[in-house]
Amino acid sequence: MSSSDPLILFYTTFFGKPVxxxxIQGExxxxxxxxxxxxxAAVVFHMPDFQEFGDARKYPGQYWVAWSMESRQNHPRAASPEVMRHFDMTMTHEARSDxxxxxLPKACAWRDMVARPIAAKTEQAPVALFQSAPFNHSGRVDFTAELSRHIKIDSYGRHFHNRAIGGPDLGxxxxxxxxxxHRFCLALENSIEPDYVTEKIYDAFEAGTVPVYLGAPNVSDFVPANSYVEAGAFPNTKALAGYLQHLVDTPLEYEAYFAWRSKPLPDTILERLPTLETPCFRRLTNLVRQRLQEQPSAPSGRPTIPFGRLTYVRTRLRRWKKKIPG
Structure with missing residues (x-):
């Protein structure tokens, strides 16, 4: 933390809990x-927790930030022009964000993934699933139900639960x-939006398992080529299940999905990794400072006093004068 860092206020909670x-003290x-x-200098609203502005007052020269890593479909206020017009910056998973x-994992996480040996596939069920959240804009609930009619799925989450964790659950x-x-893991996003590629597919990579992906249309920008099975590439779940079973029965074809581990990451990932070396909250601080420096200054070179704050001071002064006997 630097003394020149602007003060930034978290106005909302983070999924119901204080931030x-x-x-992030060092950021x-x-x-x-x-x-x-x-x-x-800036006020951050976590959009999944945002309900209404309430008593929030925007002071001139102050920046309001819409923060979310969640889908707009799940939290439609983040897609509302009427709501978003109040914000000056966005901090989200979308590539167009400020x-x-x-x-996307950092470079060191990718190195750890490929260094981790691929574990023996000892489970009878070829497919694993961890899902607990009810969001279903992608149609993943029906997808899982239909796929399970054609291939065995061990589901460890609250949704479609049919298998318990063996031993203590260490998170x-x-x-x-x-x-x-397991040979495969269902990586099913809760909604289908560009850039909305979550930890689900990266968890499978870390585990040394082939992900079956349903989600972002541009997922190929965020993962190595030939590293996952695209669920949408098949006409129906029966055809997908047949292909997964074919991979189980053909080890060489299955192992081809791990070839990316011995190759350099694609440019679409490499060009993004340097940005991630600076934590997002540090980048937000830097951006707010930059915007403050670009604001107009008074002729003396001093920053202008925000009109809202000046009005507040004058109002208090008038009230104080009224209390003084004439």
Missing amino acids: DIES GRWTTDKRRLSEA VWAPY RKTKIETIAR
Whole structure:
């Protein structure tokens, strides 16, 4: 943190809980104290938690930031022109955002993926699924039900649950180890939007399992070629299940889906990785500082006093004068 870092206020919660300031303490000057609204250079609204602006007042010279890594379909306020016109910046998974915050792993994570040995596929069911959230704009619920009629799926999440975790559940570690024992893992996004490529497909890569992907139409920009099975490439789930079973019965063809691990990452990924070396909150801080520096200054070179704050001071002064006896 630098003394020149602008103060940034988190105005909303993060999925119902206060934003963990400690986890980003080294990335700038942050607060969740709404009483500091007038002194904040920027105000961040987590769109999945955003309901209405309420008492929020936008001070002149202040920047409001719409923050989300979720689909617009799941949180339609983020797609509303009436709502979004109040924001000056976006920080989302969308490549067009002012501050890009994708699920794409950093360079070191990709190195760890390929260094991890591929585990033996010991589970009888070829396909694993971890899904608990109810969002279904992609049609993944019906997709899973139909696919299960043609091939065995072990589902460990709350949705379509038919298999329990063996032994203690240690969170993500257990999830990756469980996926690793299956030949395939369903990586089904909850909605289909460009750039909305979440951790689901990367979890499969980390586990050394072939993902069956349903989601972003430009997923190929975010993953190596020939590293996944595209669910939409098949006319129906029966045909997809038949192909998966063919890969089970033909080990050499199945193993071809891991060839990417011994090759350089494609340019579509490599050109994005340098951006990720700077955390998104640090990049937001840098952008706010840059925008502040570009704001007009008073003739003396001092920054102009925001009109809203000046009006507030004058109003208080008038009220104070009225209390003084004539």
